[in-house]
Amino acid sequence: MSDSKPIALDAMGGDHAPHEIVAGAVHAVRERGLSIVLVGSPRVLYEALADHDATKQVPIVRAEEALAMDEGALASLRRPRSSIAIACHLVRRGDASAVVSAGSTAGIVATGRLRLKAQHGVQRPAIAVALPTLPNPTLLVDAGANADVKPEMLVQFAHLGTAYAELAYGIAQPKVGLLTIGAEAEKGNKLVKRAHELLQGSPGINFAGNVEGYDLLTGKVDVITTDGFTGNVALKTMEGAVRYAFAELRQTIEDGRLARLGAALQRSRLRELRRRLDAEAHGGAVLLGLNGTVVIAHGASKAPAISAACQLAADLSAEGIVAGIGERIAATHRSHRLW
Amino acid sequence: MSDSKPIALDAMGGDHAPHEIVAGAVHAVRERGLSIVLVGSPRVLYEALADHDATKQVPIVRAEEALAMDEGALASLRRPRSSIAIACHLVRRGDASAVVSAGSTAGIVATGRLRLKAQHGVQRPAIAVALPTLPNPTLLVDAGANADVKPEMLVQFAHLGTAYAELAYGIAQPKVGLLTIGAEAEKGNKLVKRAHELLQGSPGINFAGNVEGYDLLTGKVDVITTDGFTGNVALKTMEGAVRYAFAELRQTIEDGRLARLGAALQRSRLRELRRRLDAEAHGGAVLLGLNGTVVIAHGASKAPAISAACQLAADLSAEGIVAGIGERIAATHRSHRLW
Structure with missing residues (x-):
């Protein structure tokens, strides 16, 4: 380095x-x-x-x-x-x-x-969190810095996440999804519907359309743009649900005698998986x-x-994440001036 | 009946x-x-x-x-x-x-x-979904009917969910939580902060304060009130995360020979649990x-x-869920007139 x-x-x-x-x-x-x-x-x-x-x-x-x-x-x-x-x-x-x-x-x-x-x-710095998808993490931006935003800010969050995905994970033209409640363009609240229109015409952003809550962990896109309220609720819901699924599973696999034997054979692996998911879930958010x-x-x-x-x-x-973001934002402003 | x-x-x-x-x-x-x-x-x-x-x-x-x-x-x-x-x-x-x-x-x-x-x-009918918590489900209202709402509607959703919890599950004074991004009263977006104030003074609602995404599956409250955009994103995120955790677990417990033996001993139980969570997650939403x-x-x-x-x-x-909701809403209007 x-x-x-x-x-x-x-x-x-x-x-x-x-x-x-x-x-x-x-x-x-x-x-x-x-x-x-x-x-x-x-x-x-x-x-x-x-x-x-x-x-x-x-x-x-x-x-x-x-x-x-x-x-x-x-x-x-x-x-x-x-x-x-x-x-x-x-x-x-x-x-x-x-x-x-x-x-x-x-x-x-x-x-x-x-x-x-x-x-x-x-306009607004935002928090990016890397979700544990494979082979590359999906970046959730904003995961909680800005509770009230304007549609233009969702476009900027897409730029912040795109710069992060390119520089930290070497992804060319990262796919950006907009978090909402249905695949069709008209699904969502007013904020998201306007952001959808803006993202479609945004130079430098490879907009892949709407994504839903399911898609946080499917790896369908490289960057998910959302306001910090929705993003924070979704992130914590995801953490809670993974924790819940593990607890239910632990109870299931330790119930009954034969099952306990099975569980004993699994224990170290389960512990390791739990640790991996925990570590990745908590590996560090970045304020971009x-x-x-x-x-x-x-x-x-x-x-x-x-x-x-x-x-x-x-x-x-x-x-050079800071310089990379600076160049992207400057390029956006230049392309706006052409219009 | x-x-x-x-x-x-x-x-x-x-x-x-x-x-x-x-x-x-x-x-x-x-x-x-x-x-x-x-x-x-x-x-x-x-x-x-x-x-x-x-x-x-x-x-x-x-x-x-x-x-x-x-x-x-x-x-x-x-x-x-x-x-x-x-x-x-x-x-x-x-x-x-x-x-x-x-x-x-x-x-x-x-x-x-x-x-x-x-x-x-x-003002707005809303979707209630029963989340698979124990001993009683937590009701998420609104799970997707209203993407853009006003603070007063979050109070009404609390009433709808309270009536449902009382009538369908026999819960006395159901605890209501407001879905947001932190436990403190001032955490959230403008919509939620105003709804917090309104809920605090609402007769007929047992307001337990803010809850976070983690709390969808902890059973901390009986009813979670939220707008249909946030609620729908959270619900689908939860479903996706549970599916993800199962897939990761399946891979973990079937990797390696001894582990495969353990997995064989577990298989029917895991299938059963998977079925239960699926059934409960999909058991039916109610339009209230x-x-x-x-x-x-x-x-x-x-x-x-x-x-x-x-x-x-x-x-x-x-x-009599319809009559029960009707009485609650009428009582709210009466108490408003007293102020």
């Missing part, structure tokens, strides 16, 4: 901060060869690093405040010296290549917008459209998920 | 019409003791009934037209003599107690609104708020699902 700037890792955000965050940083440095800087309370972090004999491997940048997990958008204004704000600041002044945080999503989105600002031409890469790890992340999120941040940053 | 009027079953709607519909009618009559009248092409239906030696057990009402599965709302205007229109007409004039159809949802909703009309005081009970069976329904949908229609009709 040519980009030698470190990842700024918010050490104070997340259900298991700071210890699992620090452990994740140490793993990322030692096993992945990444460069990381931890942002948070120096005393606490120094001690945590000492437990790993890693005080020399991972530098610390001081931030005495932190956003609590239940603090939302307003807190980011009240706490300009929070760990997430300082992490953004490091990227802003060129001292870090990307931000990783497992803190409150609302807090990260608000702080990111405030400190890094939206890229030129981007800011002047800097921001990866939002799941609040429940432990060290392996934090380390994976740092890898994702480093990859996206090395592949 | 005291209500001796038959169920009007649309024999021409559904992917497997008319044969599976007729087989379902015969099952409902013979095994459940229900009274059914089939609506559709007499020649075709007579032959299908003859295959079951049931020409004397199930009467036929003529309807020479039918709505195709891909026909939407407009077709219901163009085809006043469609099987679904005639079925609604039978209820309207008091010759049937309820309608069952596996036809296109959009067509059924439009035809039901046009032929049966909304109950006095009901019309002057008559309308049950919408899944388009892919075969005979057992059709028979179950007829049972649901007969039960709801016998329990």
Whole structure:
């Protein structure tokens, strides 16, 4: 990787901060060869690093405040010296290549917008989540940053997702689907029906038409564009349904004697599958459209998920996701001027 | 059951019409003791009934037209003599107690609104789907009838679902949740935030606050109120995710030799669970708020699902769901006048 700037890792955000965050940083440095800087309370972090004999491997940048997990958008204004704000600041002044945080999503989105600002031409930064389809993940954009949007924003989310799919997964002309309630063009609410018209005529977007809730996990398209309200409801519904199906299955396969034997033969495989789905579901959301890469790890992340999120941040940053999005949006504006 | 009027079953709607519909009618009559009248092409239906030696057990009402599965709302205007229109007409004039159809949802909703009309005081009839939670299903309202709604309608959907939960499942003061993107009152889009305020002060509604996508299958509340766009996306996402989890599990448990042995021991149980979840997921949606009970069976329904949908229609009709909703809505209007 040519980009030698470190990842700024918010050490104070997340259900298991700071210890699992620090452990994740140490793993990322030692096993992945990444460069990381931890942002948070120096005393606490120094001690945590000492437990790993890693005080020399991972530098610390001081931030005495932190956003609590239940603090939302307003807190980011009240706490300009929070760990997430300082992490953004490091990227802003060129001292870090990307931000990783497992803190409150609302807090990260608000702080990111405030400190890094939206890229030129981007109306609303949006959250992209990679769903566990094969061979490539389907990217859901927006998964929760913007509850109220306009049709034009759904077109921009399609651009953000397209840039992500091209750069992170090397997909040529990613297929974009519009999340709604039927395959026909006229199916949906007013927002979606207007967005459908706009997407059909959008240069640079390979619009594949409407998709439905079923299609989150079928891999039918590479990018699903939706407002952050619908996207967030759908994402959490999907997580809940997978959890439910597993619980029902566990009960089914452990009922009865012969069945228990069968279950015993399966147990390690089931555990592994469960872990894979969990890890992929929680592997890291990306806040796209800011002047800097921001990866939002799941609040429940432990060290392996934090380390994976740092890898994702480093990859996206090395592949130039911010510049890629900037070029796309600029090209859209140019093509609009021709009309 | 005291209500001796038959169920009007649309024999021409559904992917497997008319044969599976007729087989379902015969099952409902013979095994459940229900009274059914089939609506559709007499020649075709007579032959299908003859295959079951049931020409004397199930009467036929003529309807020479039918709505195709891909026909939407407009077709219901163009085809006043469609099987679904005639079925609604039978209820309207008091010759049937309820309608069952596996036809296109959009067509059924439009035809039901046009032929049966909304109950006095009901702004928008809505679709209720019973999710497979235990011990009681959670009712999702609206699951797809109204893509664009106002905050007041989310309150009415809460009333419709409350009446359903009380009458069909005997739940006292059903807990109502508002589907949104976070537990705190201020989480959501403008529609939901305003609906939250309205629900808090609504007499006759046991408002339990916000719920998220995870909660569709946790049984945390008895009724989930949402607009038909979000509800439909969530419902289909849930169905897709359960299907995905099963497919992943099947692959996992059949990989490797010892595992295959384990899988063989499980197979019949897994099949059974799959069938249960499918049946429950597709067991029948109810269109609430019309002057008559309308049950919408899944388009892919075969005979057992059709028979179950007829049972649901007969039960709801016998329990007086239409009158129950009418009383609730009237009471709401009275309490509004006091303010």
